[in-house]
Amino acid sequence: xxxxxxxxxxxxxxxxxxxxxxxxxxxxxxxxxxxxxxxxxxxxxxxxxxxxxxxxxxxxxxxxxxxxxxxxxxxxxxxxxxxxxxxxxxxxxxxxxxxxxxxxxxxxxxxxxxxxxxxxxxxxxxxxxxxxxxxxxxxxxxxxxxxxxxxxxxxxxxxxxxxxxxxxxxxxxxxxxxxxxxxxxxxxxxxxxxxxxxxxxxxxxxxxxxxxxxxxxxxxxxxxxxxxxxxxxxxxxxxxxxxxxxxxxxxxxxxxxxxxxxxxxxxxxxxxxxxxxxxxxxxxxxxxxxxxxxxxxxxxxx
Amino acid sequence: xxxxxxxxxxxxxxxxxxxxxxxxxxxxxxxxxxxxxxxxxxxxxxxxxxxxxxxxxxxxxxxxxxxxxxxxxxxxxxxxxxxxxxxxxxxxxxxxxxxxxxxxxxxxxxxxxxxxxxxxxxxxxxxxxxxxxxxxxxxxxxxxxxxxxxxxxxxxxxxxxxxxxxxxxxxxxxxxxxxxxxxxxxxxxxxxxxxxxxxxxxxxxxxxxxxxxxxxxxxxxxxxxxxxxxxxxxxxxx
Numbered sequence: 001x002x003x004x005x006x007x008x009x010x011x012x013x014x015x016x017x018x019x020x021x022x023x024x025x026x027x028x029x030x031x032x033x034x035x036x037x038x039x040x041x042x043x044x045x046x047x048x049x050x051x052x053x054x055x056x057x058x059x060x061x062x063x064x065x066x067x068x069x070x071x072x073x074x075x076x077x078x079x080x081x082x083x084x085x086x087x088x089x090x091x092x093x094x095x096x097x098x099x100x101x102x103x104x105x106x107x108x109x110x111x112x113x114x115x116x117x118x119x120x121x122x123x124x125x126x127x128x129x130x131x132x133x134x135x136x137x138x139x140x141x142x143x144x145x146x147x148x149x150x151x152x153x154x155x156x157x158x159x160x161x162x163x164x165x166x167x168x169x170x171x172x173x174x175x176x177x178x179x180x181x182x183x184x185x186x187x188x189x190x191x192x193x194x195x196x197x198x199x200x201x202x203x204x205x206x207x208x209x210x211x212x213x214x215x216x217x218x219x220x221x222x223x224x225x226x227x228x229x230x231x232x233x234x235x236x237x238x239x240x241x242x243x244x245x246x247x248x249x250x251x252x253x254x255x256x257x258x259x260x261x262x263x264x265x266x267x268x269x270x271x272x273x274x275x276x277x278x279x280x281x282x283x284x285x286x287x288x289x290x291x292x293x294x295x296x297x298x299x300x301x302x
Numbered sequence: 303x304x305x306x307x308x309x310x311x312x313x314x315x316x317x318x319x320x321x322x323x324x325x326x327x328x329x330x331x332x333x334x335x336x337x338x339x340x341x342x343x344x345x346x347x348x349x350x351x352x353x354x355x356x357x358x359x360x361x362x363x364x365x366x367x368x369x370x371x372x373x374x375x376x377x378x379x380x381x382x383x384x385x386x387x388x389x390x391x392x393x394x395x396x397x398x399x400x401x402x403x404x405x406x407x408x409x410x411x412x413x414x415x416x417x418x419x420x421x422x423x424x425x426x427x428x429x430x431x432x433x434x435x436x437x438x439x440x441x442x443x444x445x446x447x448x449x450x451x452x453x454x455x456x457x458x459x460x461x462x463x464x465x466x467x468x469x470x471x472x473x474x475x476x477x478x479x480x481x482x483x484x485x486x487x488x489x490x491x492x493x494x495x496x497x498x499x500x501x502x503x504x505x506x507x508x509x510x511x512x513x514x515x516x517x518x519x520x521x522x523x524x525x526x527x528x529x530x531x532x533x534x535x536x537x538x539x540x
Contacts, residue, residue, distance in 0.1 A: 032311055046337055048325060058325030063333040065323050070330065092344045092419060101340050108333065122425065166311055182489075212311055243313070257318045273320055280321045287311035302318045 029289035034166050034213060035079040036283040037069060040248030041275035042083070043090030043119065044102055049276075060277040062105050068280055069109055076284075078163040081110060082170070083137075084248035085117025085219035090276070098123050103134035111137040113159060115172030115217035116144065117248060121185045125149050140172030140217060143197040148188035158201050166212045166287060169205030173198060173218045175249055176230070194220055194230045195238045206241040213285055214242045221250040222272050236260035236268040244283055247272040256302040257283070267300055348416035352522035356529055359408035361401060364451055364532035366461075370404050370421070371453030373530035377521040378514065379455045382428045382486050385510050394430060395473040395483045396456030398441065399514075400496045403488070404453070413528060418518040426488040428517060430508040435479035437503035442470060442477075444500060445536075454536060461538040468539055488514055 048061030073079050083106065088099045099120075106114070114137055120128055129150045132139070142157035158171035176191040198216060205211045216235070223231045232247040239245075239262050253274035262268045273279040361370040375397045383394050406420035433441070445452060446465055460468040470477035482505060491498045492507060522528070 047341065048323075051325070060323050061329070062337065063329035063331075064325070064327040066330040066333045067327050068321060068323065089425065092348060093340065096344050096347070097340060101337065105333065105336065108336065212313065243316075254320070256320065269316065269318065271318065271320075278323060280323060282319045282321055284317045285313060286315040286317075288314045290310040290312050298313050298316060300316045300318075302316075 029292055031289075032164055032166050032287040033076055033078060034163050034168065034285040034287070035072060035076045036082065036215065036244065036246075036281075036285070037072060037079060038082045038084065038246045038271070038273065038281040038283075039065070039277055039279075040084035040219075040246065040272055041086040041117070041251050042102070042277040043086055043275060044088055044094040044099075045091055045276040046093050046101060046105065047091075056276070056278055062109070062277065065277055065280060066105075066109050072282070078166070080112045080161060080163065080168065080170075082215070082217055082246060083111060083114035084217050084246045084272070085115045085174070086119045086248055086275075087114060087117065089119040089122045094122070098127055099131040100134055103131050107134065107136040112161065113138040113140050113170050113172075113217065115139070115219055115248075116141045116155070116174050117219040118175055118177060118181050121177070121181050121189075124185045125151055125187050125189065129154065140170060141174050142171045142201050143192040143194045144174050144177075145190040145192055149186075151189070157197075158205060160205070160209050160211060166285075167210065169202075169209055169211035169214045171198070171201035171205065171214075171216055173216060173220055173235070175219050175221065194218075195235060198235055198239055198242070202239055202241040212287065213244070216242050216245045218245050219248045222247050222252040222254075222270070223250070232270045232272070233258070233260055236262060236270050238263055239268060240264050240266075242268055243285075244268070245270045246281065251275040253279075257281075259300055259302065267298065269300070269302070348419065349414050351412040351414055352519070353413045353525055353528050355408050355410055355413050356527060358410045359528060359530060361404040361407070361451065366451055366459075366536040366538065367454070367532055368451045369530040369532060370408065371399070371401065371451050372455070372533065372535070373408075373528060374404060374421075374514075374518070375399055375453035375455035376530070378428055378486055378517055381517040381520055382430070382510055382512060385512060386430050386484070386486070386508065389510075390430075390508060392484050393473070394456065394486045397454060397486045398445075398457075398491070398498075399453040399488060400491055400498070401450045401452045402496060403490070408528065413522055415519050415522070418515050418522065422515040422518060424490065424514075426490050426514050428486055428510045428512045428514055429489050429492050430510065431485045431487060431492060431501055431504040432506040432508075433483050433485050433501070433504050435477070435481045435483070437500045438472075438477070438483050438485075439479060440500040440503075441485075441498075442467065444498065451536070457535065459536045460534075463539060465538075486510075 049056040051058045161168045173194045252272045257269045257271035273281040359369045458471040462468045
């Protein structure tokens with residue numbers, strides 16, 4: 001692995017300075033832990049379900065999710081909070097305010113990034129643009145080509161985050177809009193091949209950006225009876241450097257993340273937490289300094 | 303000492319858990335306070351009384367047509383026709399919706415916009431389809447086969463005891479296989495939802511840009527009392 005040039009963000013600079021001064025032996029090199037928290041298909045479910053609800057009594061709700069996120073952040077400040085799309089549509093909050101409150105609350109919870117789901121176009125591409133000033137988090141989508149639309153320049157294909165010396169690369173993938181969303185809503189947005197775009201993204205994040213962890217935020221769907229429809233399991237098998245695919249769209253409640261094999265035989269985690277903000281997914285990555293690593297491979301406990 | 307500076311990290315271990323958001327987790331008050339004004343406004347708008355239902359309106363109170371189905375199909379015809387007419391100078395001949403699309407009973411008592419959200423939570427739009435008579439024939443056999451009270455308006459279907467067609471009247475005239483009919487339905491069914499494949503044979507589709515739920519709310523605002531009846535628009539002769 002090439003030695004990386006660190007861009008000194010506040011947290012990385014602080015911890016590097018400390019470890020540089022106080023080292024007695026290499027054995028004392030700090031271990032690192034990165035926590036990823038994620039939601040998908042929240043569909044404007046801002047309030048908890050009523051206590052008499054037949055399926056999800058009293059469950060969900062932003063104010064409770066906020067408390068859980070805060071507890072975990074206090075435990076590990078190196079936490080990223082992510083969403084895999086379909087933030088909008090499903091309760092009157094969206095019909096009344098067009099996604100304003102959804103974005104404001106996600107910003108308040110300090111979401112770091114989200115990808116765009118098909119329902120996020122429900123007020124048109126202009127409706128999505130109108131809510132961007134309420135979002136302090138990044139919208140990531142690598143396979144939606146927005147060049148001929150008002151969203152041009154507002155959505156990045158990927159972003160990297162420095163978390164206490166660990167470099168995390170995150171890219172976004174969206175479902176094909178043709179046939180799913182009314183064309184007048186997405187206008188001239190082009191949906192490009194997610195598998196090819198994923199390959200490009202992870203090459204760049206691995207080789208150019210030299211990320212330690214690569215995460216895909218996908219709204220493709222976990223899997224379908226028609227296997228030709230792009231899906232997260234197939235995506236996992238086609239990638240080579242992605243460590244984690246956080247999925248959405250199919251509202252799949254996985255009891256635990258699926259461990260899939262990528263194209264070079266390594267493990268990829270594929271996770272999805274159903275819908276409506278009923279669950280928060282949590283993945284913890286543990287790192288050792290390269291010098292101390294025993295290179296026995298990665299152990300995964302799910 | 304310099305050689306002990308970390309020159310990178312290697313991933314050793316991954317653990318995972320799905321954390322349920324249970325009602326035992328204490329809310330953060332500042333988040334709830336942020337939501338409150340938005341919630342109050344929604345409640346004020348959705349819960350103000352728009353009309354009154356002297357009796358419960360259900361989709362299960364008839365075998366071939368029901369009070370809820372008739373209410374919905376009739377109001378779609380009434381609310382969508384002026385829009386369609388002004389855009390195409392044609393008239394809607396009849397309405398077909400799906401029984402499964404009615405998601406809630408309307409209880410006896412005051413009716414509000416929230417009622418409309420409960421009956422029709424989906425963002426379905428009214429679409430008008432130009433369908434040739436031959437495809438309308440498949441539509442009729444679908445209705446007979448399905449044995450469900452799919453909501454209709456502007457059409458009368460009378461079945462014989464053996465489920466053959468006794469008489470079909472559309473927009474006041476007899477059904478003809480050579481005629482093309484203007485049918486109001488929703489965008490979900492047009493895309494083949496609920497196995498209504500016959501819409502694939504449509505000659506033209508016309509968007510109204512009118513949400514079914516908004517048509518319901520506009521209708522609730524326009525009338526005082528909701529008293530739909532089970533009637534003879536679709537029935538079987540003894």
